[in-house]
Each structure stands twice: as C-alpha cells, then as structure tokens.
Amino acid sequence: MSDKRSAGLLLFRRTPVAPDGGPEVLIGHMGGPFWAARSEASWSIPKGEYEPDEAPEDAARREFEEELGLPAPDGAWLPLGENRQHNGKLVTIWAVEADLDPERVVPGTFTMEWPRGSGVLRDFPEIDRVGWFGLAEAGPLLVAGQRVFLERLAARLAGA
Template sequence: MPEKRSAGLLLYRRTADGGTEVLIGHMGGPFWSSRSDAAWSVPKGEYGPDETPEAAARREFEEELGLPAPDGEHIALGEVRQANGKTVTVWAVEADLDPQRMVPGTFTMEWPRGSGVLREFPELDRVGWFTLAEAAPLLVASQRAFLERLAAHLGGPGA
C-alpha cells in the first residue's frame, strides 16, 4: 500500500507591531467539534502520484476554503510525519485573507457511527489568524514544526 501524502499552504501576514500571524483551520466533523487544542490544521489534503505536492497544496487550499490559493513566493517548510503515518509537506505564502469569505469543502461520513445515516460535514468548520504562540497549542502536534520553521525563516521565535 502506497504511503499517504498530503500537501498544504500556510498563509502568514505581518502585523502592525512587527509580529507574524498564520491562518489555520479547525477540523470539521463530530470528532473535533468539542476540541480546540490540537484540533486545528494547516489547510491541506492528500494527493496521488500524478500530481506535484505544490499543485496539490494549491488545489487543497481552494477545496478546503472555497477561495483561490493566493499568489506569492512559496517558502518550502519541508515535511513532517503525522501520528497516523501520513507525510505532510507545507509551503508558507505571505498573503492576507478574510476568514469570513471562507466557503468550506465538505466530506460525508456515517454519523452516529453504526446508524446507517450519512451526514455531510465541513472539512474545516472555521479558520482564523493567530500569532505563532497562539497557533502552536491549537495545531495538531506534528504540524507545530511548520511554525518553528516559518519563524526561523522570518528571523526569530515570534517573528
């Protein structure tokens, strides 16, 4: 069985006080609805062998947020391996985006489990801008490395 791979875009913007904020999304569906810590993610998704990771990152951004991926320099933040074994590759892009404009993509699953009822849920139920320090505890643990790599690229811990 081939290894599962995901790719995503981490948007960042500079704040008036010289800091940095990142745009992350709260994972949708019943498993995440009552959680906040470690329940947020970089907008990302899986891709197959016929698609480049960077193309997948742009496509998944649009699918998950319902907005086109912003243009701009793509800063490679590398890969991480999540607890589920999936490898995630992320690029940072400096851009601004109004979270209120998001129209989330959806997925279908049986809920409640064993009920035979299929329900549709948003892939991300909300997105928001957070400082790097605010975002760290919210992100799933493996993705926190992307914040550290972005901060190092921008020149410091709180960048």
C-alpha cells in the first residue's frame, strides 16, 4: 500500500447547455508521450502530491495553480472525500463552483527522459488541454480512480 497522498480541486458549473442538463466539470488531459494518443481514462482532476507537513487544502490550491497556471477560484469548497487509486495513492478532492475559460490555462511542465533510455531530457506540459464536460461525458474520460468524485459531486448537488 502506497503512503503517497494527492489533493485536488474539481471545478463545476451549472449551465443550461450541459448535455444532460446537469453540471459540467473542468478536467485536464494528462500531458506527456504516454497519454498523447489516449482519450478514455487519460484525463484527471487538477491535483498533485503533497508531503505530510502540508495541509491537503493548501496542496490542492497549489497544485491547481501549478497545473493550470491560474489561481484557484474563490468560493465554498465542498469536500468530496478520499479515494485510493489503483496505484495505491490516496487522493482527496474538493469541488468549487466557478467558471474558468480553458483558453486562459497555461499549464505547468515536468521534465522526463524521452525516449526512455535515450539520455535526452525533455519538458512536457502537466496537462495538454482542459475542457468542460457533463458528468456522464466526463466519467469515461477520467482515470478510473477519480470517477467516484463525479458521483459524490452529483450526490452533493442533489442534496444527498
């Protein structure tokens, strides 16, 4: 079992143009060569790892800004709880109702050796695009371990 922890912030907005009439969520397609040709199960809630001495809320705010290049929006944070992903990492997510223009996003980058074994280090965007999706549309796009947060958001918004 991994002791790694991650925290993130899921933006949602209520809009009459959503495909299912419900809220839309903002998610990002993971950057780098591994994810480039994939669509399903290759999107993520903006999130990232944190150390035990950092509050998860602070990490969620920091990671949002690092991944999207924009400060986390103001608003009430709705806790969506934790979920252990397939890799063992424990992920904690909050939701905030806010609108954000995807065109304003300036993703952060990471460096990795590519191609593997080549000795060449290259920079890649942490996320290569973001978009607004209805909950039903976002489900198959998200990595499996994060889909539960869509269900929890829907329940919270329905008053459950």
